[in-house]
Amino acid sequence: MNFLFHMGRYALFVRRVFGKPVNHRIFFNQIAQEMEALGISSVGIVVIISFFMGAVITLQTAYNIEMPFIPKYTVGLAARDSILLEFSSTIVSLILAGKVGSHIASEIGTMRVTEQIDALDVMGINSAGFLVLPKVVALVVLNPFLVMISMGVGIFGGWIAGTSTGVVPSADYIYGIQYGFIPFYVIYSLIKAVVFAFLITTISGYWGYYASGGSLEVGRSSTKAVVVSSVQILLFNLLLTQLLLA
Amino acid sequence: MIEVMNLSKSFDGVPVLKDISATFKTGCTNLIIGQSGSGKTVLLKSLVGLHVPDEGQILYDSRNFTEMHRKEKKSIRQEIGMLFQGSALFDYLTVEENVRFPLDMFSGFSLEERRERANFCLKRVNLENANHLFPSEISGGMQKRVAIARAIALNPKYLFCDEPNSGLDPKTAIVIDELIQEITREYDMTTIINTHDMNSVFGIGEHIIFIAKGKKQWEGSNDEILSSENQELNDFIFASKFFRKIMSGEK
Numbered sequence: 001m002n003f004l005f006h007m008g009r010y011a012l013f014v015r016r017v018f019g020k021p022v023n024h025r026i027f028f029n030q031i032a033q034e035m036e037a038l039g040i041s042s043v044g045i046v047v048i049i050s051f052f053m054g055a056v057i058t059l060q061t062a063y064n065i066e067m068p069f070i071p072k073y074t075v076g077l078a079a080r081d082s083i084l085l086e087f088s089s090t091i092v093s094l095i096l097a098g099k100v101g102s103h104i105a106s107e108i109g110t111m112r113v114t115e116q117i118d119a120l121d122v123m124g125i126n127s128a129g130f131l132v133l134p135k136v137v138a139l140v141v142l143n144p145f146l147v148m149i150s151m152g153v154g155i156f157g158g159w160i161a162g163t164s165t166g167v168v169p170s171a172d173y174i175y176g177i178q179y180g181f182i183p184f185y186v187i188y189s190l191i192k193a194v195v196f197a198f199l200i201t202t203i204s205g206y207w208g209y210y211a212s213g214g215s216l217e218v219g220r221s222s223t224k225a226v227v228v229s230s231v232q233i234l235l236f237n238l239l240l241t242q243l244l245l246a
Numbered sequence: 247m248i249e250v251m252n253l254s255k256s257f258d259g260v261p262v263l264k265d266i267s268a269t270f271k272t273g274c275t276n277l278i279i280g281q282s283g284s285g286k287t288v289l290l291k292s293l294v295g296l297h298v299p300d301e302g303q304i305l306y307d308s309r310n311f312t313e314m315h316r317k318e319k320k321s322i323r324q325e326i327g328m329l330f331q332g333s334a335l336f337d338y339l340t341v342e343e344n345v346r347f348p349l350d351m352f353s354g355f356s357l358e359e360r361r362e363r364a365n366f367c368l369k370r371v372n373l374e375n376a377n378h379l380f381p382s383e384i385s386g387g388m389q390k391r392v393a394i395a396r397a398i399a400l401n402p403k404y405l406f407c408d409e410p411n412s413g414l415d416p417k418t419a420i421v422i423d424e425l426i427q428e429i430t431r432e433y434d435m436t437t438i439i440n441t442h443d444m445n446s447v448f449g450i451g452e453h454i455i456f457i458a459k460g461k462k463q464w465e466g467s468n469d470e471i472l473s474s475e476n477q478e479l480n481d482f483i484f485a486s487k488f489f490r491k492i493m494s495g496e497k
Binding site for chain 1: 291324335351352
């Protein structure tokens with residue numbers, strides 16, 4: 001029953017989020033600010049994590065296929081496909097669910113418990129749309145770029161790790177990342193990035209918007225936002241993989 | 247004028263407001279008083295549409311707010327200013343930006359005109375030279391002034407104040423009360439104030455409604471309140487030992 005209650009309220013909330021903005025000039029300013037707060041400020045963590053994950057994927061692949069019958073370029077190929085198909089979209093989005101999701105839920109939750117949302121409602125402003133829609137637009141636009149950055153940095157991290165440790169020669173790695181390249185894998189990953197960005201912003205916005213009580217409840221809402229967003233990302237990852245790759 | 251007719255509201259089956267009817271007059275300060283948990287805030291929030299009443303009607307100058315469509319409610323809301331208990335200023339905006347916010351959202355004024363109006367409102371609440379400070383950088387009393395300035399920015403016809411002097415020292419509380427009363431008279435607004443502060447009751451209580459356990463128990467003015475025979479009202483007024491001593495003439 002609790003699940004159905006939240007599903008229904010979430011659906012109504014999303015409908016309100018997509019209400020027409022009152023003032024378009026302020027709306028576009030908000031989008032620019034949210035792009036900075038949610039997207040640009042996440043570039044650093046995405047680059048660091050992608051570099052090291054790319055490096056680890058390459059090393060582990062190399063150590064696990066150390067057989068004379070398997071060509072060395074397979075390491076580059078496996079690293080590329082792991083990064084393109086799963087790591088850059090799903091793992092980066094899971095990390096963003098933690099960073100961005102908790103930020104959104106705590107920001108909106110604090111506004112709720114300090115009556116700032118009531119103040120917006122009394123003024124006749126659609127508070128759900130005013131607070132959440134700019135975040136949705138900002139992350140839906142920027143997440144695919146973050147995923148593309150992650151792809152590039154991850155593959156580069158794999159090349160650095162592979163060549164510096166000597167587990168795979170540079171030429172083999174580069175041949176591997178070009179071998180049998182399927183461009184749709186990138187499209188598939190970007191589609192996932194858009195869907196995950198929507199899930200992160202709306203789910204976190206929902207938990208923040210319906211926070212009640214004091215700072216303790218805001219903290220709980222923030223935790224719920226991260227947990228529920230992460231679970232939904234994993235669930236939708238499964239659905240999208242079946243829909244787009246099967 | 248705001249009229250409330252047979253208003254009832256319950257949460258999870260627990261009645262909070264029971265059949266409340268009242269008339270709030272224009273150009274004077276209307277007070278809703280009662281103990282904590284008596285239903286004052288729920289009544290005030292129902293009046294501004296933050297809570298949807300289960301039964302009853304709310305009329306803003308004969309316009310039925312409860313039966314209005316969303317668009318009509320939106321236009322009425324632009325005639326409403328509200329001062330919240332904790333001021334509810336936007337943390338990420340400066341004092342001037344907070345006051346300018348309703349103007350930015352709804353007025354067709356140029357930036358210069360909006361700034362001019364915001365500065366006029368800040369001057370009206372005796373708050374100058376704080377334009378570029380953030381709410382966290384000013385005192386509670388100053389935050390209330392900013393919230394009042396924001397509430398009057400769009401020249402509202404109706405002003406709602408939820409415990410405007412909670413958390414303030416007695417001297418600042420009186421200043422805020424007097425400011426609200428002055429503004430009410432100056433702009434000929436219908437002002438409704440939620441309070442349990444006896445200083446406010448005797449200072450600016452031109453029209454008072456006493457609520458206990460979700461029911462209206464008494465209605466009158468601050469001149470009539472001491473002669474009331476309503477036991478619950480007397481228990482509420484004379485709850486303070488200090489106040490009892492003053493009334494009995496003890497030193």
